[in-house]
Structure formats: C-alpha cells, structure tokens
Amino acid sequence: MPTNAEAADQLREIADLLDVTGERFKPEAYRRAARSVESLTEPLAAVAGRGGLREIPGVGEAIAEKLTEFLATGRIPYLDRLHAEIPSGLLALMRLPGLGPKTARRFWLELGIEGPAELGDAIAAGRLVGVAGFGPKKIEQIRGALAAAPTARTGHRFPIEEVYPIARSIVDALVAGAPTERVELAGSFRRCRETVGDLDVLVTSDAAERVFDVFSALPEVHEIRMRGPTKETVVMRNGLQVDLRVVEPAAFGAALQYFTGSKDHNVRLRTIARDAGLKINEYGVFRGEERVAGATEADVYERMGVPWIPPELREDGHEIDAARAGTLPDPVAARDLVGDLHLHLPPLADGATIARIGADAHRRGIADLGVVVDGPPDADGPAAAPDELRRFLRDDRSTRWHLAAEATPDTVRSPVADVEYLILRPGRAPAAPSVVPDRPVPVRLVAHVGPDPIAARPWIDLARSIDAAIEVGPGPERLDSTGARAALAVGGTLSVPTGVGLPERDPLGPVALGFARRAGATAARVTNARPWPNGRPAARPHR
DNA sequence: GCCGTTTTCGGCCCGACTGTTTTCAGTCG
Numbered sequence: 049m050p051t052n053a054e055a056a057d058q059l060r061e062i063a064d065l066l067d068v069t070g071e072r073f074k075p076e077a078y079r080r081a082a083r084s085v086e087s088l089t090e091p092l093a094a095v096a097g098r099g100g101l102r103e104i105p106g107v108g109e110a111i112a113e114k115l116t117e118f119l120a121t122g123r124i125p126y127l128d129r130l131h132a133e134i135p136s137g138l139l140a141l142m143r144l145p146g147l148g149p150k151t152a153r154r155f156w157l158e159l160g161i162e163g164p165a166e167l168g169d170a171i172a173a174g175r176l177v178g179v180a181g182f183g184p185k186k187i188e189q190i191r192g193a194l195a196a197a198p199t200a201r202t203g204h205r206f207p208i209e210e211v212y213p214i215a216r217s218i219v220d221a222l223v224a225g226a227p228t229e230r231v232e233l234a235g236s237f238r239r240c241r242e243t244v245g246d247l248d249v250l251v252t253s254d255a256a257e258r259v260f261d262v263f264s265a266l267p268e269v270h271e272i273r274m275r276g277p278t279k280e281t282v283v284m285r286n287g288l289q290v291d292l293r294v295v296e297p298a299a300f301g302a303a304l305q306y307f308t309g310s311k312d313h314n315v316r317l318r319t320i321a322r323d324a325g326l327k328i329n330e331y332g333v334f335r336g337e338e339r340v341a342g343a344t345e346a347d348v349y350e351r352m353g354v355p356w357i358p359p360e361l362r363e364d365g366h367e368i369d370a371a372r373a374g375t376l377p378d379p380v381a382a383r384d385l386v387g388d389l390h391l392h393l394p395p396l397a398d399g400a401t402i403a404r405i406g407a408d409a410h411r412r413g414i415a416d417l418g419v420v421v422d423g424p425p426d427a428d429g430p431a432a433a434p435d436e437l438r439r440f441l442r443d444d445r446s447t448r449w450h451l452a453a454e455a456t457p458d459t460v461r462s463p464v465a466d467v468e469y470l471i472l473r474p475g476r477a478p479a480a481p482s483v484v485p486d487r488p489v490p491v492r493l494v495a496h497v498g499p500d501p502i503a504a505r506p507w508i509d510l511a512r513s514i515d516a517a518i519e520v521g522p523g524p525e526r527l528d529s530t531g532a533r534a535a536l537a538v539g540g541t542l543s544v545p546t547g548v549g550l551p552e553r554d555p556l557g558p559v560a561l562g563f564a565r566r567a568g569a570t571a572a573r574v575t576n577a578r579p580w581p582n583g584r585p586a587a588r589p590h591r
Numbered sequence: 592g593c594c595g596t597t598t599t600c601g602g603c604c605c606g607a608c609t610g611t612t613t614t615c616a617g618t619c620g
Contacts, residue, residue: 073603077592108593146609148618183611235620246620276608291620307620318604323597329605369596
C-alpha cells in the first residue's frame, strides 16, 4: 500500500510537469492537495475507504479520482500521459536554481534541449550565445548551477530542531550587533513546522546596509546570494537559506503576518479582505490608498475582523473560520507548564547538577520534575537511584523531584521498588504492544514512540486506554504535531518536554511546545500543565 | 483543478530582485 508521502510526491510530480506545459493554476491546485495529503493523520487508504477523499482540503473530484487510481493500481494514468509528452530531464532543468518552467520550456522547444547533460553540451558548444534573453551572466549562472547540481539540495527541508540554534544565534547577533529596533523570525519556523525550507528574518532599521553587513559577516554564513535595498539572501554553511528583510515600523506587523504564512492561510485572509473591500499585503491593510493597519499583527487581524491566530495554527485557512466562529483552541503556552515528567540523570549526578537543574526549573515556574536515573547502557530493566543521588534530590528545596523508571511492555512486570511511576516505551518488538501491562505502579507516560503517526497509532491508543500521556517533541523518538493531533483526536493527553536544565539554545523545550500548539492542544490536554497527582501542597515557585 | 457565510462561474497575490534590457521577463517566495 503506497504511503501518504508517495501519493503527495505523485501530485507534486504532476504539478511540476504542468508547470512546463504553461498551465496557470492547476500546478498550485495539485501542490495544495499534495500538502494536505502529506499532513493527514491516517493512511490515505483509510480515508478513501470511508469515502473521505473529497473532505481533504484542496482535493476535488478530479484529484480524488486520481488518488483512487493510485491507491488501487499504484499508478496515475494522467501522470503517465504527462511523462510520455514531456521529457523528464526538463524537470531536472526546472529545479536548477535560477531556472524555472518558462526557461526549461524554451530550451526544449527552441533548442531541442531535454535535460541537464544536453544543456551542458549546448553551453560548451556556444549554442546559447546570441539567444534572446541569455546574456553572459545568465549563461555563467546556468553553468554554475549545472556544476553544482549533483550536490545541490534544492527543495531540501531542514528539521526545525536543526534550524533552531542557528535561528537563535542570528537573532541574538542582530539584536546585539546591528542597528535594529525589532527582530523577528517568520515563516514556517515561526509556525513551528516540523521542517523548515528556509528561514525568514524581519527587522526594522533605518540603516539596512549596515544590518546586511553585520548579517553577512556572521561566521555561519557561507555565501551571499543576493542583496537589494530591503532584502538580503544568504546561504549558511549547512545549506540553509536565510532571507533578511528590512521593513518600516508602520508595516512591521503586516510584514510579520505576511511572511509567517502559511500560503493557504494568507490566501484565505486575502479573500476575506477582498470581500470586505480591503486589500492586504506585506505593507498593511488598505482601504483604497489609505493604510488602515500594519504596525502590529494584532492590528492587521483586528482590521480584518478576524481574531488574532497563533502562528502555529495558521495552516490550511480553515483556522480563520474557526477563529471567527470562536471555536479555535487556545493552545498551551510556556507559562502553563508546571512540571516535567521525563528528565534523565546519570546515576552519578552530583549535588551541583541537581541544584542547577532545580534552579532552572524554579526560575521557569516548574515545580515538579520526574527523573529517570540511567543505568549502565546494557542494563536490562530500569535502574535504581543510588542512595547519594536520592539524598541530593530530597535535599533540593527549589523543586519536588519524583523518581520514574522507563520500562518496556516486556519488563514492566519487574519495576524497581522506589519509583513513583513508569514511563512506557516500545520494547525490542517493533510491532504494536500486545499486552496492556499490569501496573504495580502507574504508567503515567508513553515515550520514545517516534514521529510516524501511523506506526505510533497503537501506542497512542494504548496510552489512551491506560490513562497515560504520550510525549510530543522533536527528533526520532517523539510524536510530532501530526502524531500529537492524532493523539488528541482519540481523546488522549500529551506530555510536553520543557527542556529544563538544558542549554539556552537547545531546541527541545521550545520545539516540543510548538508541536503541541500546532496540534491544537489546550493546557487542559497537557498532563504537565496540571498539578502533579497526589502532590504535596507546597509554596508555588515565583515566576 | 479547486472553491463558495453575497458566487456553481470566474476568480486564483504580488512585490523584490536579477539579468536582460530600451521598458520587461522570469524566478522566487
């Protein structure tokens, strides 16, 4: 059975081929459907099985039919026909930076060039010289793109946890070293998408040139791709593209809204503006020539008659209708988190380490910390905390510490005696948990499940059935926002790692929180936003 | 090809930047 990602790839392939044919709106329609298919929380076949394809945003009669064919046969005849008409090498040309569908089409129809190799030969033979629209710089640019092609990662998206420290360091550098008033990150990073294609940075400044100078001198910057009066684009050492824009203060909110997206969210907002006789763009909300909002994002939404929407929820546009109807969830916020169920400590952690983590928790208003004491790497089953470590935990006055142990369904029957609760994780068997463990101590958390919402499904269901939370966050061992949404949909509860005790730029806490928010989790659905069960009443830490 | 809280037809964003240009086309986001 094909995966959702494979189905989305097929739709994108159709979109790219239609681009070459010069179609105006169909390519975007296919791409929108592809985005929707990709973010489904259940297999496409299951959606199709209950007749739900047409409910997928962007999927209408024609695309639903193609998806049905794909599920049944693994092929889409329409795509096969397109492939038969259009040389596939043209797609490779189109994907080279600086080349698009128009140019690829011209190469094909005017010069008979059907792929990168032929284009290289044509340039070497001087066949592009004198062709209208191809001056020396353009030819050189194409030659460079062809040379870089084998290593180019166009369209590559970076995991947000990889981008997070880079993004923070850019902001810190611009705040500290450049003549800026406001500095904000926008784009899919601000929406806390799981992956980020490029990073958008917005600043206000009356000295754009100096801001660009500071920015492009950062050690992580690999090359400057372009620089104009208001915008500079660079590529970082790891290949991440970063766009820096300087905007005037009166337009800052509009620009932040516009560049945060998503695309579909903005399309919906523009429709609302048009219907209200307004115009919205990155410079503001306009009635005729007059700008009626733009300085803050709140003004922009208010002027549109739409409640402000948290960035993490700005996706397919339906959130706007939900917000207007008052049914948009109020997502969990950092201030809601009063505990953390899942820290790890080495068995030889000392008093200074405990005190440092406790102080960080105290500063952030986190009163209860559940810790797992890690045993030797090959130990079978949960480790016990050494007496000295237990003394440190008991003596720390800033935080209430709780001992937990990780267990698999195989080992859950033999937990150590001194733990307060268990953290269940998949065992060696890759398949679904076959037993609901008996519980000498309660299982409060299911963790290390992984981001694939389909593989995670049995664990989501298990967590729900034993009234345990399931952990959300970045990386290969946690649910992402799609998985978290699936968990919430079946009535489950999330646990959101806080990153307490970790370095300042560590992505775990902020990204985990962002994923929970994207999933639409309210504080009521987050276990560590609630008082610790059976917790002793204690003085609340100050914030 | 999709969509609709004025629409089942007629829209679907548009500005910055680059390279090529005598005023604009293509790409990108």
